[in-house]
Amino acid sequence: MVDVCEANLPYHASKVAAGLVNPLIGPKLNPPTDLDECLTEINNFTNYFQQICGVQFYEPIPLFRVFKTQKQSDLWKKRSITYPDLCVQQKILDQKEAAHHHINAPYGVGVTNCTRLHISSFLAYSEHLLKEADHWITGLNAYEEKNYDKIIFCEGFRVMYNPWFSNIPIAPVRGEILGVDSSLDTSVSNGTWAIPIADNHFLAGSTWDHKVIEAGPSAEGKAQILKALDFISVDTKKVSKQFSGVRTGTLDRNPILGCHQENKKFYIFNGFGSRGSTTIPLYAKQMVEYVLNCTPLPTRVDMTRFNKLNHLAQ
Numbered sequence: 033m034v035d036v037c038e039a040n041l042p043y044h045a046s047k048v049a050a051g052l053v054n055p056l057i058g059p060k061l062n063p064p065t066d067l068d069e070c071l072t073e074i075n076n077f078t079n080y081f082q083q084i085c086g087v088q089f090y091e092p093i094p095l096f097r098v099f100k101t102q103k104q105s106d107l108w109k110k111r112s113i114t115y116p117d118l119c120v121q122q123k124i125l126d127q128k129e130a131a132h133h134h135i136n137a138p139y140g141v142g143v144t145n146c147t148r149l150h151i152s153s154f155l156a157y158s159e160h161l162l163k164e165a166d167h168w169i170t171g172l173n174a175y176e177e178k179n180y181d182k183i184i185f186c187e188g189f190r191v192m193y194n195p196w197f198s199n200i201p202i203a204p205v206r207g208e209i210l211g212v213d214s215s216l217d218t219s220v221s222n223g224t225w226a227i228p229i230a231d232n233h234f235l236a237g238s239t240w241d242h243k244v245i246e247a248g249p250s251a252e253g254k255a256q257i258l259k260a261l262d263f264i265s266v267d268t269k270k271v272s273k274q275f276s277g278v279r280t281g282t283l284d285r286n287p288i289l290g291c292h293q294e295n296k297k298f299y300i301f302n303g304f305g306s307r308g309s310t311t312i313p314l315y316a317k318q319m320v321e322y323v324l325n326c327t328p329l330p331t332r333v334d335m336t337r338f339n340k341l342n343h344l345a346q
């Protein structure tokens with residue numbers, strides 16, 4: 033039997049995240065090392081939920097990648113040859129063609145095969161299922177009242193307040209997102225992104241604040257996003273929403289999974305940074321196999337990789 037305990041605390045990532053699964057990331061447009069495995073598990077996840085409730089929580093979307101430099105455009109051309117499945121087409125749209133989509137792109141646009149997880153629908157559906165089955169408990173540290181055999185802490189950045197795992201070296205980063213009441217032709221990004229989520233509404237983000245972590249949306253965040261969206265035209269009066277949430281980054285940018293060294297009842301599942309929609313289906317599966325069958329975790333995500341670091345800190 034498994035229960036989920038949720039405290040609905042502020043500034044958590046999943047409540048604000050855009051849910052983009054972008055296979056070519058960063059300024060160098062590299063596919064992450066675990067991408068193939070992640071896409072396989074996203075596919076399994078999609079098929080599973082399609083079968084049980086008829087809803088496709090992951091939706092394929094073309095993402096128009098606006099290049100910032102000629103070098104980036106040349107890199108994308110190489111990636112589209114090496115990884116044809118990750119690109120809608122090998123052709124790069126030139127400035128004129130991009131303008132047809134209302135995108136300003138002097139160095140052109142490459143169209144990536146992206147996917148988007150409808151996070152809020154998926155969370156609402158999961159909560160509904162768990163409540164119906166009487167496996168949902170609302171409240172802070174509600175697990176303390178029950179005598180569970182095992183507890184898996186999936187607390188996002190709040191793991192830093194967890195006495196059992198506060199030594200885990202996380203690097204939290206706050207991010208903001210805007211909601212704009214205007215239509216948008218297509219999902220588009222140059223690192224800063226905008227994605228249509230309804231006929232007359234799009235989301236845009238985001239920011240990276242390493243200093244102020246637990247805080248709501250700010251005027252600086254809004255200005256920063258609007259300034260960075262210089263590749264599309266945005267009517268600033270149409271900005272109707274603003275959100276703020278914290279990504280749980282880690283020092284080596286890999287998730288953190290494992291069991292407490294002394295208290296074998298406590299587990300951790302954390303550190304998904306800015307890629308939870310891509311990575312969580314894969315690592316959740318590995319976590320289940322680790323907890324139930326003691327199947328070893330991949331070294332790159334196993335929390336024991338920090339043992340040396342913690343030892344040095346003592």
Ligand SMILES: Cc1cc2nc3c(=O)[nH]c(=O)nc-3n(C[C@H](O)[C@H](O)[C@H](O)COP(=O)(O)OP(=O)(O)OC[C@H]3O[C@@H](n4cnc5c(N)ncnc54)[C@H](O)[C@@H]3O)c2cc1C
Nearest residue numbers: 039041045046049051052173188207277304306307308309
């Ligand atoms: C602005 C922004 C944009 C992002 N965009 C993307 C994107 O496009 N694509 C992508 O893949 N990722 C994106 N992310 C990252 C993604 O959202 C995260 O990787 C993912 O949501 C992490 O999920 P989580 O469950 O580990 O943590 P969280 O979403 O932080 O959830 C932790 C949960 O634990 C609960 N909790 C904490 N402590 C306790 C306690 N003691 N008792 C009970 N409950 C507790 C909280 O209430 C919360 O619901 C973005 C993040 C931000 C902030």
